[in-house]
Amino acid sequence: MANPIIELAGLTKKYGSFTAVNQLNLNVSKGEIFGLLGPNGAGKSTTILMMLGLTEPSEGSVHVCGINSTTNPIEVKKRVGYLPEDVGFYDDLTGLENILYTARLNRIPESIARPKAEELLVRVGLAETVNKKAGKYSRGMRQRLGLADVLIKDPEVIILDEPTSGIDPKGVREFLDLIVELRNENGLTVLFSSHNLHQVQQVCDRVGIFVEGKLLAEGDILSLSKKLFTNSLYLIEAGIIPPDTVSLKGNQLTDWVKEILQPVEGISSVSEQNGIFRIECSRDLSAGISKTIIGAGAGLNYLTRKEYGLDDIYNRYFEGGTKS
């Protein structure tokens, strides 16, 4: 990480006895699209608020563009554009007026702000609705207006908090494309928070998986899946009928299956679910497994091989999050 533009060190936020963000260490380098992936209530928004200095961390430090967000939020907010989740606008002003208001708050002279706002609105695809009241905008239009609103101040970093929630798939696609385009053209750093894995996968260079206030894993998607599934990239599900000589139930049966599969190398775990045994292994061992089972005198009525995808990464890690 040569040039970290966002630096979080030991960041912790406590609300009473509840820890929303726990000892978070994260670096995002310049020009990167970083995906903050996590279920609702994982502490993503809280982390973002701390980055903008909108709430104080209980412990640790946040530096954005080399500036401490907690002690010097104004300087950070000059450089960072923040698009909150479900952004709102003044309903009785038009889209353009809303953007111009933001420009004025950023001390951008009117002569520069107006042409720029118009240009941005064309860019985000709101050219025809520039003079329409923001109150009449649809959710997707509001979100795009939000992006224009963020870009009017020429930020170095943009932080998007669940920007795609509530937009239809086509709108999401366009929105994501726009983000990538902007990054490629202007060298923006983008922090993209979402609970939607597929969207994150589409645009992000690196991903951090965030559950219960902790960063469980971080890296690009390929290395992430390798890291998480070093021993078990494959899942083999088998329906095994034990021979009549064996009369075991439940866990004992699982142990028995483990025992007979002992000779097969590369199996990392065996578990039972609804009568189906789930065998995790690092290589495709389905042939060896079936041979061994039949060799042990048991019947095999079902065998299927699954490869772990990102959905599984997601499910695996977020199961922890949904439990609480």
Place this chain on the structure above:
Amino acid sequence: MSNQSTAIAEKTQSKKFTIFSRTKEKNNVSNPFWVIVCKEISDYIRSWRFIILVALIALTCMGSMYTALTNMTKAVKPDDPEGTFFFLKLFTISDGTLPSFFVFISFLGPLLGISMGFDAINSEQNKGTLSRLMSQPIYRDYILNAKFTASIIMVSIMFFALGFVVIGLGLITIGIPPTAEEFLRIIFFLILSILYVALWLNLSIFFSVRFRQAATSALSGIAVWLFFSVFFNMIINLIAKGIAPSRMAAESQVIGYQRFILDLMRISPGQLFSEATTTLLVPSVRSLGPLTMEQLKGAIPSPLPLGQSLLLVWPQVTGLIAGTVLFFALAYISFMRKEIRSR
């Protein structure tokens, strides 16, 4: 805002914005604080709420003007010590059917303040604009201060306009111009009224920070207002009856009792306001507490000069300022500590 109002606002809007932007360009770039103030003021001007309030207050003002003018002849007696303060009567006299101007203001002022402030912060939060606003490079207190400043500017413009309308109409109808002292007394009365509205405005801004729902915040404001305008006096009466000294009690005891009851009454900002305005608009008022016969002995029943009247109401004015500052501080502290999340 309703559809009708947006339709009306739509016509005037584009013009307004160019006006604002032109003034900006002249002084290059204006401070974000004044940007927010300008926006808030233009919001007020366009809102139905403000139009209704202006209409309401203008109506009462006209109504009380009318009663005052029709009763003018009866009110002026040849040997009246206040005879020289003929013009001030415009604000104070009534025939009993309709209250006088200053009573109206003391009644409607709180309503004005509450209705201007009750959704100052929470409506922004519910619209999702607050977190967007907060992510701009502005100090957090700008938002609160600008909202307060904008409301006070609006109230000041309105009160001064109404006050001058009353003066102007009075001038036309009765044909006697106000003396300099009368004019100053009216100005002080208007400033006092603005201060009184500011107190209620701050209270309702505090509620708007405290309560997420605009309706809750409006209701809390109105509840406080009703408490002070209806129930407070009843409670005071109850206490007064309970602790009343016997008829045989010493004079000092009776005075002490009177003072105590009066002090209790002065907890209500309305009481402070009406004492202060009465003293300003009726120059013959020389004391706001009980006076003994000895104190009155030798006093000439003449009106007080303006300086003395101001001196007399100074504690009341200080009380009102203190209340205003207190509620502003409460709103400020709770807003600065509030964590702003989207929606």
